[in-house]
């Protein structure tokens with residue numbers, strides 16, 4: 001009988017401790033976080049020749065201003081069968097944070113001479129007004145993720161594909 005009481009008491013103790021750790025864990029998750037995110041504006045490039053792969057039937061530039069295409073003959077005058085595609089992007093392109101967190105995005109432009117960039121909140125409100133970002137320079141954008149949903153750092157020069165998405169989850 002005494003053993004059974006001891007077992008019950010131990011089980012109860014373990015449950016209480018587990019509950020305490022769980023509460024601590026949830027509190028830790030709820031702590032407001034200040035994030036610093038380093039981002040790079042890049043241009044991905046791919047090339048091949050028509051003997052390996054036929055060029056796309058539709059010009060990729062009709063899909064996005066962020067895509068580039070050089071048809072056979074345009075890509076390399078010395079290699080008339082070569083064709084080339086490019087895509088401008090922010091990397092990382094997707095970031096997840098909690099509501100109330102603060103973000104500082106430090107972006108460096110490696111590819112593309114100019115990018116017309118703005119940051120919009122989930123409701124379309126302007127968080128950071130349009131500015132021109134130049135190759136070789138670093139830019140800093142700070143904001144508080146007050147609204148649940150997706151904030152977008154968009155480049156209008158290469159829309160709609162050159163976009164970094166910040167998903168804000170409820171706290």
Ligand SMILES: [Cu+2]
Pocket residue numbers: 088112114115116155156157158162
């Ligand atoms: Cu751009």
